[in-house]
Amino acid sequence: MRVNCVGAIIFDASDRLLLIRRGRPPGVGLWSVPGGRVEPGETDAIAVRREVLEETGLRVLEVGRLAGAVDRPGPGGITYVIRDYLAGVSPGAPVAGDDAADVRWCDVTELECLPLSEGLLESLTDWGVLPGRAGGVV
Template sequence: MRVNCVGAIIFDASDRLLLIKRGHPPGMGLWSIPGGRLEPGETDAAGVRREVLEETGLHVEVGRLAGTVDRPGPGGVTYVIRDYLASVSGGVPTAGDDAADVRWCGLDELARLPLAEGLLESLTGWGVLPS
């Protein structure tokens, strides 16, 4: 079974990436970009806005599709994840929903954090990380 998911790639004015620490499986304890499953009938853009607000307390404007990845899930599920660039339009970063923590992370810090599998490779491959 394939499950449609979305994620948000958000940078601040200092080129720091917004990350959340997963509070539940899959990936509990790992840092990733905010996102999750689409609800029935929900558009990608609406899903990105909802997931970011639920997990970080931030309102975002959704930009272009950065890339798509397939990740294996429990019970033979495949998560089809479409990650979009987004920019903050309001709110204060506060961990919520299934996020145990939220933070802005400099590129030099990414290599030192326990990141979700394939995250850094995908962001690098899509050419979305600031140089």
């Protein structure tokens, strides 16, 4: 079974990436971008807005272009089809909610030191969205 999911790649004015620490399976305790399942009847943009609000308390002002997509294995033969979008949020301090155990802004250099969801750093690098990295946003 394939499950449609979305993620939000959000940077602040200091080029820090918004990350949540997962509080529920899959990937409990790992850091990732905010996101989750697309509910029936939702567009990807609506799902991005809902997931970011639920997990961080921040309102998405703009859902931008699709940065990239990956398939990730889940329990019981599920495949998560994850489409990650660039997005911008309203000003404010993020607060962990829903299935996020923690939330933080992370400098790109800190990414290599955190326990990240499988393939996250590689995907963000391959898609050229990380500020200051080869091919990334500058």
